[in-house]
Amino acid sequence: xxxxxxxxxxxxxxxxxxxxxxxxxxxxxxxxxxxxxxxxxxxxxxxxxxxxxxxxxxxxxxxxxxxxxxxxxxxxxxxxxxxxxxxxxxxxxxxxxxxxxxxxxxxxxxxxxxxxxxxxxxxxxxxxxxxxxxxxxxxxxxxxxxxxxxxxxxxxxxxxxxxxxxxxxxxxxxxxxxxxxxxxxxxxxxxxxxxxxxxxxxxxxxxxxxxxxxxxxxxxxxxxxxxxxxxxxxxxxxxxxxxxxxxxxxxxxxxxxxxxxxxxxxxxxxxxxxxxxxxxxxxxxxxxxxxxxxxxxxxxxxxxxxxxxxxxxxxxxxxxxxxxxxxxxxxxxxxxxxxxxxxxxxxxxxxxxxxxxxxxxxxxxxxxxxxxxxxxxxxxxxxxxxxxxxxxxxxxxxxxxxxxxxxxxxxxxxxxxxxxxxxxxxxxxxxxxxxxxxxxxxxxxxxxxxxxxxxxxxxxxxxxxxxxxxxxxxxxxxxxxxxxxxxxxxxxxxxxxxxxxxxxxxxxxxxxxxxxxxxxxxxxxxxxxxxxxxxxxxxxxxxxxxxxxxxxxxxxxxxxxxxxxxxxxxxxxxxxxx
Amino acid sequence: xxxxxxxxxxxxxxxxxxxxxxxxxxxxxxxxxxxxxxxxxxxxxxxxxxxxxxxxxxxxxxxxxxxxxxxxxxxxxxxxxxxxxxxxxxxxxxxxxxxxxxxxxxxxxxxxxxxxxxxxxxxxxxxxxxxxxxxxxxxxxxxxxxxxxxxxxxxxxxxxxxxxxxxxxxxxxxxxxxxxxxxxxxxxxxxxxxxxxxxxxxxxxxxxxxxxxxxxxxxxxxxxxxxxxxxxxxxxxxxxxxxxx
Numbered sequence: 001x002x003x004x005x006x007x008x009x010x011x012x013x014x015x016x017x018x019x020x021x022x023x024x025x026x027x028x029x030x031x032x033x034x035x036x037x038x039x040x041x042x043x044x045x046x047x048x049x050x051x052x053x054x055x056x057x058x059x060x061x062x063x064x065x066x067x068x069x070x071x072x073x074x075x076x077x078x079x080x081x082x083x084x085x086x087x088x089x090x091x092x093x094x095x096x097x098x099x100x101x102x103x104x105x106x107x108x109x110x111x112x113x114x115x116x117x118x119x120x121x122x123x124x125x126x127x128x129x130x131x132x133x134x135x136x137x138x139x140x141x142x143x144x145x146x147x148x149x150x151x152x153x154x155x156x157x158x159x160x161x162x163x164x165x166x167x168x169x170x171x172x173x174x175x176x177x178x179x180x181x182x183x184x185x186x187x188x189x190x191x192x193x194x195x196x197x198x199x200x201x202x203x204x205x206x207x208x209x210x211x212x213x214x215x216x217x218x219x220x221x222x223x224x225x226x227x228x229x230x231x232x233x234x235x236x237x238x239x240x241x242x243x244x245x246x247x248x249x250x251x252x253x254x255x256x257x258x259x260x261x262x263x264x265x266x267x268x269x270x271x272x273x274x275x276x277x278x279x280x281x282x283x284x285x286x287x288x289x290x291x292x293x294x295x296x297x298x299x300x301x302x303x304x305x306x307x308x309x310x311x312x313x314x315x316x317x318x319x320x321x322x323x324x325x326x327x328x329x330x331x332x333x334x335x336x337x338x339x340x341x342x343x344x345x346x347x348x349x350x351x352x353x354x355x356x357x358x359x360x361x362x363x364x365x366x367x368x369x370x371x372x373x374x375x376x377x378x379x380x381x382x383x384x385x386x387x388x389x390x391x392x393x394x395x396x397x398x399x400x401x402x403x404x405x406x407x408x409x410x411x412x413x414x415x416x417x418x419x420x421x422x423x424x425x426x427x428x429x430x431x432x433x434x435x436x437x438x439x440x441x442x443x444x445x446x447x448x449x450x451x452x453x454x455x456x457x458x459x460x461x462x463x464x465x466x467x468x469x470x471x472x473x474x475x476x477x478x479x480x481x482x483x484x485x486x487x488x489x490x491x492x493x494x495x496x497x498x499x500x501x502x503x504x505x506x507x508x509x510x511x512x513x514x515x516x517x518x519x520x521x522x523x524x525x526x527x528x529x530x531x532x533x534x535x536x537x538x539x540x541x542x543x544x545x546x547x548x549x550x551x552x553x554x555x556x557x558x559x560x561x562x563x564x565x566x567x568x569x570x571x572x573x574x575x576x577x578x
Numbered sequence: 579x580x581x582x583x584x585x586x587x588x589x590x591x592x593x594x595x596x597x598x599x600x601x602x603x604x605x606x607x608x609x610x611x612x613x614x615x616x617x618x619x620x621x622x623x624x625x626x627x628x629x630x631x632x633x634x635x636x637x638x639x640x641x642x643x644x645x646x647x648x649x650x651x652x653x654x655x656x657x658x659x660x661x662x663x664x665x666x667x668x669x670x671x672x673x674x675x676x677x678x679x680x681x682x683x684x685x686x687x688x689x690x691x692x693x694x695x696x697x698x699x700x701x702x703x704x705x706x707x708x709x710x711x712x713x714x715x716x717x718x719x720x721x722x723x724x725x726x727x728x729x730x731x732x733x734x735x736x737x738x739x740x741x742x743x744x745x746x747x748x749x750x751x752x753x754x755x756x757x758x759x760x761x762x763x764x765x766x767x768x769x770x771x772x773x774x775x776x777x778x779x780x781x782x783x784x785x786x787x788x789x790x791x792x793x794x795x796x797x798x799x800x801x802x803x804x805x806x807x808x809x810x811x812x813x814x815x816x817x818x819x820x821x822x823x
Contacts, residue, residue, distance in 0.1 A: 014670040017671065017709065098664075098666040106631055108656035111651065
């Protein structure tokens with residue numbers, strides 16, 4: 001009786017049924033093809049390397065590099081642990097599914113039993129993550145994939161348990177009303193002071209002198225000496241113990257490192273499990289939040305909380321007029337309310353590296369913050385044009401779950417498709433135009449040899465024409481895909497995991513790119529011909545870019561116009577039960 | 579005097595400065611069906627979550643079959659079943675495995691016979707090997723009910739139990755609640771369906787803004803507020819008065 005008897009049953013039967021469902025799905029050709037593609041991809045990037053033999057097998061890290069990897073892994077562990085203490089949030093609370101909460105919290109289980117269950121599952125998840133990580137890095141990082149996997153297991157599990165303990169302690173301290181915030185800040189301050197004090201103490205001890213040469217060897221020796229110096233050797237032990245297991249070079253080293261890693265793991269488990277604090281509320285809130293987010297993702301929506309300011313109605317929708325504009329208005333309003341969530345990772349993840357490259361190219365010729373800002377804006381505009389349509393899924397990809405409602409509207413299929421696409425295309429175009437205007441304004445006061453302001457305006461005008469055309473064409477491809485093959489392009493596929501989902505995403509991505517390239521090829525050819533004619537033969541140079549872009553946009557526009565006809569027909573004939 | 583199955587004293591739940599439930603005290607005797615009613619946001623679900631041990635109360639005492647929920651949570655919760663409005667099931671356990679899991683959790687001897695009876699009663703016999711994703715909303719709700727009733731609980735906490743059920747299933751569910759009460763189970767039923775509460779419940783507990791504003795039989799509540807009418811009339815009158823205050 002109790003959780004101890006029920007938990008193994010739950011884990012085993014769930015795993016068995018999950019596997020059975022995956023196998024059963026292979027009867028569907030779509031899943032079979034997707035699984036084959038996903039498996040082929042995994043084989044080529046992962047398993048082939050693992051089973052490769054002889055010279056093709058990358059050598060394990062040796063000597064000096066090993067010290068640097070050890071230092072990096074220790075630093076990574078420290079950052080994760082410190083982050084768990086300093087950055088407050090529900091995310092770190094023990095996470096339970098809604099079913100676990102219902103069956104276990106309301107069931108005949110003590111709080112301690114439930115906590116042990118969750119901690120053991122955390123350890124199990126760490127074992128799985130370790131195995132996957134070892135598959136990726138097993139051959140290149142360590143002497144043995146097994147050592148690496150076991151070391152990663154100790155590392156992942158210790159950090160996860162430590163973070164769970166930190167979350168429980170934080171919850172315990174913050175459960176009393178308005179004093180919670182102060183207590184939370186006080187906890188963070190105490191944790192920081194403790195760690196800072198240790199670091200200060202460590203730094204106050206005489207450290208080995210910094211090497212004067214720039215060669216790798218002296219620096220590697222310096223890092224090794226610092227890691228082995230007193231008292232860092234003791235302070236870093238909890239982080240270093242699992243790393244030593246990972247990077248053991250022989251069976252003897254592995255066995256020698258094992259007790260330390262085990263002790264760290266056991267200490268973290270005991271600490272997390274000893275917490276008798278109320279974690280139920282935080283877990284319940286986290287579970288409900290997760291359910292809300294998953295529900296939103298499955299419905300194709302971004303799981304966002306809209307601020308009071310974001311709820312203001314802007315732009316206003318006129319009470320009468322073309323109905324497709326009402327749909328476009330809905331898309332624009334959605335984009336405005338979700339932009340903070342969707343754009344930040346997009347811009348930071350992809351825009352910044354591109355902008356840095358663009359900035360360094362500009363900087364090679366001239367200096368000035370305005371030019372740097374212009375380069376950043378240009379880079380971001382390019383990202384919005386190319387990646388924007390994939391990331392901002394606020395068109396039919398979001399609304400297909402409501403296809404029955406859309407079909408009941410007094411509009412033709414083409415009108416609905418136009419409304420959905422126009423809104424998304426307008427948002428992406430507006431973002432690009434704003435960025436190009438900012439780029440021009442910020443670089444206008446500067447003289448750039450060989451690139452006068454008028455030429456910059458010509459380039460920006462061409463880009464401001466071409467960018468929205470490319471993003472609109474990409475939107476058409478994505479939306480045509482979901483209308484033609486809804487099962488392949490649905491939001492559910494985008495949010496699920498597994499070999500077959502990976503295969504589907506690979507296929508849809510490749511198919512989309514191919515269709516886009518095919519669709520843009522005529523426009524590129526026409527634009528290229530116009531540019532050569534006007535730029536070289538008529539001697540307009542860069543000033544031929546806007547008319548060339550205009551010609552290309554005309555071709556893309558004609559293609560989109562034709563595609564919208566077909567998409568309208570597809571929407572009207574869509575099997576909404578699929 | 580018979581010991582109440584559920585005995586609540588001064589139940590209070592705070593979320594920071596927000597008072598979700600405030601100083602609620604009441605009891606439910608064996609065989610008694612008590613209705614829990616209140617407007618949206620009154621604190622009904624929070625109260626049921628506290629009573630079922632899902633979240634700890636800030637203050638107050640909850641005793642289930644004489645056992646303190648805070649001191650002996652596992653023993654106290656072994657006597658209760660909480661049936662939420664939304665069925666919460668494990669994605670990859672079949673219907674029968676859900677009952678198997680419940681049997682292991684509660685230690686139900688001869689669970690298979692009881693499971694067969696429940697599957698038959700709830701018309702789930704042909705759905706035993708289905709996963710939740712293969713069941714309709716109503717079927718999932720029935721499965722959740724079956725899980726709750728498998729261990730023959732002495733206290734049944736129901737949060738909008740009829741959501742998603744078809745008329746036939748609603749009739750069966752009502753009969754099932756009455757039968758279990760006649761068999762000695764105490765039932766606390768939260769619902770916005772006031773005719774259902776009036777039909778099934780011996781006493782009614784009305785809460786508004788987390789406070790208990792009326793408790794007793796419908797006649798007693800009529801006498802308390804000095805008004806006649808159905809439970810719906812009384813509810814509107816009580817909660818409107820509360821709102822004005």
